[in-house]
Amino acid sequence: MQGLYAVFTKELQDHFSSFRFAILFALIAMVSFITSYMAAIHLSENLENLSSTRFPFLTLFSTPGAVFSMVQFVAFFGPLIGLVLGFDAINRERAQGTLIKVVSQPIYRDAVINGKFLAGVATISIMLTSIVLVITGFGLAIVGVVPGVGEIGRLIIYLVISIFYVSFWLGLSILFSILLKSVATSALTSVALWIFLSFFVTLGAEAVANSVAPVDPNKNVPPEMVIQNAKIKKMVSLCSPMVLYNDATATIIDPMRNTTRSLVLMGPMEELLSSRFQNPLALTQSILVVLPYITVLIAITLVCFTVSYLVFMLQEIRT
Amino acid sequence: MGTESIIETTGLTKAYGPHRAVNGLDVRVNAGEIFGFLGPNGAGKTTTLLMLLGLTRSSGGTARVCGLDPSRHARAIKQRVGYLPENVGFYGDMTAVESLQYVAALNGMGKQETHERIHEVLQLVGLEQSSRKKTGAFSRGMKQRLGVAEVLIKAPEVLFLDEPTLGLDPEGAIQLIDLIQSLNQERQITVLLSSHHLHQVQKISHRVGIMIDGNLVAEGTIESLAEERFGLGEKEYTLEEIYMKYFQEV
Ligand SMILES: Nc1ncnc2c1ncn2[C@@H]1O[C@H](COP(=O)(O)OP(=O)(O)O)[C@@H](O)[C@H]1O
Numbered sequence: 306m307q308g309l310y311a312v313f314t315k316e317l318q319d320h321f322s323s324f325r326f327a328i329l330f331a332l333i334a335m336v337s338f339i340t341s342y343m344a345a346i347h348l349s350e351n352l353e354n355l356s357s358t359r360f361p362f363l364t365l366f367s368t369p370g371a372v373f374s375m376v377q378f379v380a381f382f383g384p385l386i387g388l389v390l391g392f393d394a395i396n397r398e399r400a401q402g403t404l405i406k407v408v409s410q411p412i413y414r415d416a417v418i419n420g421k422f423l424a425g426v427a428t429i430s431i432m433l434t435s436i437v438l439v440i441t442g443f444g445l446a447i448v449g450v451v452p453g454v455g456e457i458g459r460l461i462i463y464l465v466i467s468i469f470y471v472s473f474w475l476g477l478s479i480l481f482s483i484l485l486k487s488v489a490t491s492a493l494t495s496v497a498l499w500i501f502l503s504f505f506v507t508l509g510a511e512a513v514a515n516s517v518a519p520v521d522p523n524k525n526v527p528p529e530m531v532i533q534n535a536k537i538k539k540m541v542s543l544c545s546p547m548v549l550y551n552d553a554t555a556t557i558i559d560p561m562r563n564t565t566r567s568l569v570l571m572g573p574m575e576e577l578l579s580s581r582f583q584n585p586l587a588l589t590q591s592i593l594v595v596l597p598y599i600t601v602l603i604a605i606t607l608v609c610f611t612v613s614y615l616v617f618m619l620q621e622i623r624t
Numbered sequence: 625m626g627t628e629s630i631i632e633t634t635g636l637t638k639a640y641g642p643h644r645a646v647n648g649l650d651v652r653v654n655a656g657e658i659f660g661f662l663g664p665n666g667a668g669k670t671t672t673l674l675m676l677l678g679l680t681r682s683s684g685g686t687a688r689v690c691g692l693d694p695s696r697h698a699r700a701i702k703q704r705v706g707y708l709p710e711n712v713g714f715y716g717d718m719t720a721v722e723s724l725q726y727v728a729a730l731n732g733m734g735k736q737e738t739h740e741r742i743h744e745v746l747q748l749v750g751l752e753q754s755s756r757k758k759t760g761a762f763s764r765g766m767k768q769r770l771g772v773a774e775v776l777i778k779a780p781e782v783l784f785l786d787e788p789t790l791g792l793d794p795e796g797a798i799q800l801i802d803l804i805q806s807l808n809q810e811r812q813i814t815v816l817l818s819s820h821h822l823h824q825v826q827k828i829s830h831r832v833g834i835m836i837d838g839n840l841v842a843e844g845t846i847e848s849l850a851e852e853r854f855g856l857g858e859k860e861y862t863l864e865e866i867y868m869k870y871f872q873e874v
């Protein structure tokens with residue numbers, strides 16, 4: 306334990322005093338300011354419709370103001386926080402010859418990797434929480450909306466999912482910093498994988514679906530084909546943690562949504578229900594709908610960390 | 625000098641694939657002595673030290689350090705043994721004091737103890753003047769001395785020093801060697817010193833071991849090795865001559 310605590314404290318200090326953390330934080334704080342400001346303006350303009358908006362507070366996070374909403378922003382750029390915090394965790398220490406010094410102290414070797422991962426998770430938690438708090442304060446000040454108990458509960462769940470999501474990328478970048486000896490290579494590899502999983506998988510999903518079950522809008526395609534196309538697209542795009550995260554937070558942050566399925570895949574009755582009965586889901590129901598996604602998200606985060614852990618424990622440390 | 629052994633290995637082996645970096649090492653280091661561990665680059669000195677600390681798994685043979693098995697009690701061994709790695713590194717944006725504080729924290733030392741020990745070890749290695757300087761601005765010699773300070777902060781019973789004088793200027797090397805000798809004499813710290821600077825090793829070592837290509841080809845006092853190789857004679861042989869003799873034979 307003594308080693309874990311020492312490594313954790315040092316890493317946390319490093320994160321908070323580092324230049325790259327300051328830049329990242331400034332960037333994210335700025336963008337979340339802007340998006341929530343846009344959302345707030347949007348909200349005020351539509352104040353007369355407020356009777357139809359039952360969760361005015363949550364819309365601060367989910368309404369796309371100008372370009373994207375706060376939630377979308379975290380989905381896209383949240384991974385960068387994780388990558389920046391972890392891409393050089395182990396290989397930089399190896400290169401500068403401090404890793405051997407640390408592990409030759411009377412600590413268990415896993416204290417190093419656990420301490421680094423936990424310090425990263427703590428940093429991510431502090432960062433995301435403070436952003437959510439800032440937006441909350443913002444909403445109170447500009448629109449004068451006060452969050453209800455249910456909304457606070459949803460926000461907390463959203464925060465926890467987001468922390469796991471960003472921690473997945475932290476774990477992934479730490480894994481690269483263990484596997485790859487050069488800091489530059491691990492940075493590039495993590496960013497490449499981020500771009501691939503976040504952007505290309507969704508494009509690829511479309512391509513795969515269209516080649517397996519072609520849907521031509523000009524021709525009369527059988528409905529089974531359309532359904533198959535949508536199913537395949539969904540399956541493939543779930544390989545992307547970003548899609549997973551979007552689905553996992555969908556009904557949490559937007560209670561009016563009651564499924565993560567697209568319209569095509571709904572039965573006629575379900576479709577009818579969702580258009581006729583615009584009632585919000587209860588919090589427990591919202592959670593139930595997205596529970597599989599949340600579980601998978603937490604699982605891949607843990608798997609990622611466990612692989613890093615095992616590789617690090619088995620690796621030889623000479624420098 | 626006691627005859628209790630601090631390090632004892634039998635048939636200690638490390639294989640990297642077909643290549644044996646350390647091949648059936650039998651060596652013994654007694655309590656209170658300075659043992660010079662000699663050999664050219666790639667002889668297997670560092671690998672041996674890493675195995676003794678439990679940082680690298682051995683492929684065969686047994687080892688005992690302070691009576692403990694490195695493959696099972698690495699942490700207990702690391703509590704008692706201070707290891708100065710070859711080319712020790714530092715966090716460039718930490719000051720000397722911060723760097724020592726981190727090492728002390730890793731050793732589970734309290735605030736008060738840390739404070740006192742830092743003062744003491746900095747004085748010992750002669751770095752009080754630079755204690756608030758960032759290690760990134762340290763010269764090679766200062767880094768090496770800070771490395772020794774970090775090793776001493778846990779008050780070790782045994783020191784493993786891997787090529788401590790490598791890259792130092794002659795004056796710096798002599799200072800470091802003198803420091804090692806005084807630590808041994810005044811604090812009865814057992815020292816395992818790996819090096820290929822023969823003069824320095826000869827000056828302070830009680831016994832030496834010569835390792836070539838993973839094999840320990842000789843072990844004993846310098847006089848006994850000279851006698852073994854050259855026979856009894858009037859002439860006093862230097863370690864360098866003995867070393868070259870062994871080297872030619874392999
Ligand atoms: N990870 C490794 N894989 C394969 N061979 C290695 C590895 N590490 C060290 N060696 C080999 O082990 C031998 C001993 O190295 P080392 O113990 O560093 O020697 P020394 O410290 O005496 O210079 C060298 O021949 C080196 O090439």
Ligand SMILES: [Mg+2]
Pocket residue numbers: 666669670671710786787
């Ligand atoms: Mg070496």
